[in-house]
Amino acid sequence: MRTRTKICGITRIQDINSAVHAGADAIGLVFYPPSPRHVNIEQAQCLLRNIPAYVQVVGLFVNATAEEITAVLKQVPLDILQFHGDESPKQCQSIAQQVGRRWYKAIQVKPGLDVVAEIQKYQQAGASAVLLDAWHPELKGGTGHSFDWSSFPQLDIPLILAGGLNPDNIEDAIHTTAAFAVDVSGGVESAKGIKDQQLIERFMQGVHRGSANC
Template sequence: MRTRAKICGITRIEDIHSAVNAGADAIGFVFFPPSPRSVTQEQAKELIQHVPAYVQTVGLFVNASLDEIEQILKQAPVDILQFHGDESPEQCQQISSQVGRRWYKAIQVKPELDVINTIKSYQNVGASAVLLDTWHPELKGGTGHSFDWSKFPKLDIPLILAGGLKPDNIEDAIKTTNAYAVDVSGGVESAKGIKDQQLIEQFMQGVQRGSAK
C-alpha cells in the first residue's frame, strides 16, 4: 500500500491544483492566525471548492474552542480535524462529537515523552490517526526540523510522520518509519505559504519510491 500524503498550509488555488495533480491524498488548511500559512474561514471556503472528490480536506486547529471550530466549519466544512495544540484526549473527543467530524491529534516528540502511552490515550477515545511531529519549545509545527525517525513506533493505529520532510529525504523517511502517511508544508515551499509545483511533484515521486516494496 502506498504511503498517503498530505500537503498542508495551502493558501492558493494553484497550489491545490499542483498538489492534486501530483497525487496528494489530502489538503491541509491552517486555522491558527499566528501562522504565516493561516487562512480565514472565508479564504478556506473558496479554496475548498477547488478540491475534487476523493481528496480529503483537513483543518488544523491549535487550542481552538468548540465555538471557534463550529464557526469555521459553517463556511469551510473540512472533512477531518487536526488538533495541533495542547488538547487533551477528552477535549478532542468532545469537540469532534459535537461537530460530527473524524479527527486526529498531532504530538510533538519531546525527549522525555512517553510516546506510546500518549498515542494510546488518544486512540482510546476515537482518534482516526496520530501525527508525530518534531518538538520545538515555541513553535506548533512548521519547524522545518525532523526528529529521530528510528524512534518511530509501530502500533495498531495509523501514524503520520511530519517534521522536516522534503523531496530529498522523504524516500528515506518512509523506508525508515513505514509511516501510514506523511505530512509536509515548508518542505515544498518557495516562501512561507507559497507552494512550489516542482517541489510538490518531486516530493510525491519520493513518496512513491519510498512506498515501493
C-alpha cells in the same frame, strides 16, 4: 500498502492544483491566526471550490474551542480535524462529538516523552490517527525540524509522519518509519505559505518510490 500524503498549509489555488495533479490524498488548511499559512473563512471557501472529490480537506486547529470550530464548519465543510495544540484526549473527544467530525492529534516528540503511551491515550479517546511531529519550544508545526525516525513506533493505529520532510529525505523517511501517511508543509515551499510545484512533484515521486520499496 502505499503511503498516503497530505500537503499542509495551502493558501493559493495554484498550489491546490499542483498538489492534486501530483497525487496528494489530502489538503491541509490552517485555521490558526499566528501561522504564516493561516487562511480565513473567505480564503478557505475559495480554496475548497478547487478541491475535487476523493481529496480530503483537513482543518488544522490549535487550542480552539468547540464554538470556534463550529463557526468554521458552518461555512467550510472540512472532512477531518487536526488538533495541533495542547488539547487533551478528553478535549479532542468532546469537541469532535459536538461538531460531528473525525479527528486526529498531532504530538510533538519531546525528549523523554513516552510516545507510545501518549498515542494510546488519544487512540482510546477515538482518534482516527496520530501525527508525530518534531518538538519545538514555541512553534506549533512547520518548524522544518525532524526527530529521530528510528524511534517511530509501530502500533495498531494509523501513524502520520511530519517534521522536516522534503523531496530529498522523504524516501528514506518512509523506509525508516513505514508510516501510514506523511505530512509536508515547509519542505515543498519557496516561501512560507507559498508552495513550489516542482518541489511538490519531486516530493510525491519520492513518496511513490518509498512506498514501492517499503
